[in-house]
Amino acid sequence: MKSPMPQSIKHDYKARILKLQAFMKSNNLDAFIVSTQDSIYYLSGASYMPVERPFFIVVHPEGVPQLVVPQLEYDHMRKVEGFGEIGSYFEYPSIEGENWYDKLNSMLGGQAVVAIEPELSVSKAALLKVKETVVSPFITEMRRIKTPDEIAAIRNAAAWTDKGMHLVHHGLYRGQSVIETTMPAKTLQTGVISSGEFDYFNCSFITAGWAAPKSAQPHSLPDMHMRMGSGPIVLMSYNRVNGYAAEVERTVFLGDPTTEERRLYDIVMQARAIAYGMVKPGVRCSDIDVATQEFFKSKGHGDRVIHRTGHGIGLGNHEQPWLSSGSQDVLAENMVISIEPALYFPEIGGFRHSDTVLVTKDGYERITQYPDDLESLIVHEKRLFLQLKGRIIRKAIHY
Amino acid sequence: MKSPMPQSIKHDYKARILKLQAFMKSNNLDAFIVSTQDSIYYLSGASYMPVERPFFIVVHPEGVPQLVVPQLEYDHMRKVEGFGEIGSYFEYPSIEGENWYDKLNSMLGGQAVVAIEPELSVSKAALLKVKETVVSPFITEMRRIKTPDEIAAIRNAAAWTDKGMHLVHHGLYRGQSVIETTMPAKTLQTGVISSGEFDYFNCSFITAGWAAPKSAQPHSLPDMHMRMGSGPIVLMSYNRVNGYAAEVERTVFLGDPTTEERRLYDIVMQARAIAYGMVKPGVRCSDIDVATQEFFKSKGHGDRVIHRTGHGIGLGNHEQPWLSSGSQDVLAENMVISIEPALYFPEIGGFRHSDTVLVTKDGYERITQYPDDLESLIVHEKRLFLQLKGRIIRKAIHY
Incomplete structure (x- = not known):
């Protein structure tokens, strides 16, 4: 690659x-x-x-x-x-x-x-x-305001990160174990090595998929044996390539989601739209977080918010500015942030998309570009070949 | 595995x-x-x-x-x-x-x-x-004194670490690029995953080989394209397996070392013997470091010492006690340390062995057990098959 x-x-x-x-x-x-x-x-x-x-x-x-x-x-x-x-x-x-x-x-x-x-x-x-x-x-x-060279480095990381999401999403099948979703990260690493420039100390590659309902606990590592099935699956791709990071996350489904799952998915998409609509220089980061929280409350799900709307991205996956209700930060041109308002239901799972976003002079540009519409993200086919291959892999590694 | x-x-x-x-x-x-x-x-x-x-x-x-x-x-x-x-x-x-x-x-x-x-x-x-x-x-x-469960965990990490050294040492051939020596780490990771217990957040796997004369700069990452050839090659295997770490390092040669290389190798072996001879409860860590430094001075190489004789190992690869001349630490039963007095010559390369060592009631036990005698470490065969395989790998990854 x-x-x-x-x-x-x-x-x-x-x-x-x-x-x-x-x-x-x-x-x-x-x-x-x-x-x-x-x-x-x-x-x-x-x-x-x-x-x-x-x-x-x-x-x-x-x-x-x-x-x-x-x-x-x-x-x-x-x-x-x-x-x-x-x-x-x-x-x-x-x-x-x-x-x-x-x-x-x-x-x-x-x-x-x-x-x-x-x-x-x-x-x-x-x-x-x-x-x-x-x-x-x-x-x-x-470090909050990125220079053109830093933005180029983040764009590069974002392209690899989109590739990571593609690999996890297109490799997903019913019955897949969590451990298998961590493996595309190695393909990204090999790809960066093959590109001829590889800063060993300043690269890290992570891909993963959290099956439902464990996807409701974004920071709780599931049992690596856990299998992908019904309900919202949260896929993640976080990569630091030669010093600079990017992230993309998607909520996907194996087969058609239920009416309730569609409803919750749509609410999160609306919250994202509210957040994106506010991203431009001069806007207080806390206002964006409060707006998405208020929206979730208006839909009766205020208690299902467990983290802020986003954070800065650069050398680290998490850095200033913080898109959090308690934040003092104000957006400025050439900041790079994540936008990821989300809802989590212990019995159902998590609903979260995250993207790496550049604040521009007038608004924003999404640097990670993986599709985010539900129809693109539903896996309709059975992927029988992947199921067979997965069975062999799981047997070999005891997962 | x-x-x-x-x-x-x-x-x-x-x-x-x-x-x-x-x-x-x-x-x-x-x-x-x-x-x-x-x-x-x-x-x-x-x-x-x-x-x-x-x-x-x-x-x-x-x-x-x-x-x-x-x-x-x-x-x-x-x-x-x-x-x-x-x-x-x-x-x-x-x-x-x-x-x-x-x-x-x-x-x-x-x-x-x-x-x-x-x-x-x-x-x-x-x-x-x-x-x-x-x-x-x-x-x-x-944390300096390890409990029996911690020692068991370090023994486990040490066994994987010896396997890592085996893979790097037995995969070595003339013309191999540095990047290829980092790859056996993945085999270890897959092995730990296959063992059925894999603490994702608390495992790390590193193998590497520094070609001469860059092996004289243990902390300087060589160009990943650099090739293995004559002179002392320092091979490294550092692994943290489900929370606990171990390390092993060996100086190896592709074909017979020169008389001068043998002489320097022997001096380092003698310094190790001095250090090992002192390891037991009650001994001041600074005394061990001073003894190896004095010995190196007596051989005319005092200026080629660039780091201490060793350090503690546990949750971290480096922790107390410090086997350093400025250390206040005193050895005690059930401490786990590295022993690694070494010499570095900018024009020739580095000479260093390191092992993970348990301080016992009366002395010590080497937990990493990879052979450390020169004859076992010289690669005599040409490994033509590995050379051919390596050429294909290097072409694929542009290294």
Whole structure:
């Protein structure tokens, strides 16, 4: 499977650093310590999971940023462009005076006013010996507005994500086990590998299908032996391709849904239409969530709402802005969000579609494009060949 | 591929909670807020990744713990055994007064002295309205000593991990691309699925081979197109099977190594022997690391040491105790560690073996059992069939 579009997407890390520096100047910050995996990747393209050996980008109001890295990372980090001094520490833990915080503190100086990310742990923050630390969510906020290269990367992930949905949807048959619906993810991975560009550390591929009525619990992993049958099946495709994510979800049926299932499906489609109708710059995210909730209440199903209308998508599957009633976020051009108002009935199952959506100047563009009308999503044929093949697979893997 | 041993391992979460409660009583703590993914799993078996929607176990000095969970998790968390009240909040963010911290603070009360984990973020800690917060690493410390059920789970992971090494080592041929060495991981995953027990959220499978001289940079991901040839190749197999991890690494050669390569290989084998000879309860982890470093120095290669001698293994691939010169840890019976002193030469490559090792009453037991003698590790045959098969695979995936 080939990539549906070119993947050689170059990111302008320097522009991102300059934006952060402008913020620092207007807030009189002497340094910004970047510590989270996503922010490090966002500002440098360096993929590193800061677990017990911390990794920091130290940004100053002027000039090139510095790095503090474990010695293990030193050789290859030298090749990351646009950095000045690379301070390395030997190990975690190192002997006294040679730990990461010794190195970092010596770079910062005791009189510095230093911004830290909200996610920095209390134990790490306590080791900073500076004049003042200021908790700043600026990088996460900056990440809400996507640059053209980021949108291209999300479009690429979305095309793979639509392919994943196609594979799960077209592979579905009565009697299929949940575990089988997770397998198309491997096909996507092989496809991205074959495309010639594959960032091993920054790809993840997930496909799945939740059978009814378990589809009423979107976060509860069903028994992998559970079989697909009647009722609303929620299919999912979440993929992060070379750093950027996309998601698509569809509610599908094996054979004709009941009248009640059609009614509930239609209500969710109407809620989606309400949400989509509101998506444009300047709209408060909370208003969109309140509108879909009010609509569900008007239909007598207010108690069957168990999550918000949507969330931002970018480096992570979930990030700002939050389309939630308690959100302070306001939509702006080039934000990328999910739209997924949904209803869940413990005895019947879940009804949810989700798409990856770009906020445009005047409204929105759906980036994932998998069909969302009920007739396209009902599986009418019996798929006898898939049933036979599935029986062999299930026997082989004991599912 | 079948599981090499029964996987139905039951964990005694109640005993773990009781141990934590005893600690709380002797430290006059009114509550312990458990917030990290690993600690939540360790104390409850509930697998949850606490990202933007936080999840907490609130342990009191007496009685059953409580949970604070997003509403999305409420239905299935009700089924986790041994918990009392489950406080759920609607979403992140929720409207004022209904957020996770409102729920948590109302459960704790303003006069509580509350322990938090060192990993809790500064922004979350700032939202706690209690009398006092105490940063406590107790749960991580508790996790250093493995219970019999945990050791059984690590043995199981180790058996899969040895199988992974076998697959990579026996699939190796001159001209193989790095990407091909990552593929046996999928075979392991299919094997665990076929075993009938597969905890989707708590399994991960990684196999890889770093060709020389890139094997000198253990944390630098090589170009996936890079080919296996002369020089020391470092093969890796890291797997987490239903919650518990194991690792094995081997330095192998395609055809006979040079005299110099044999000499360096032998030095690393001697350093391993020194480390193994010291492993027993009561020994300071720093002493082991210092001993291997001193030995490498005595051979004139002190500057080619770029990481510590080892680390603990359990729920995570890396956890306490740290076999590092700056470590305060002391070995005790039933700790599980890696032993992996190593040398790295930019022009030649890396020399490293790693094993998963149980500290016993009198010494140690190597849990991963893959052969580690040079003759067993040299690939003498040409493997013409694999070369042909590899050519077809590489053509198909463009590697």
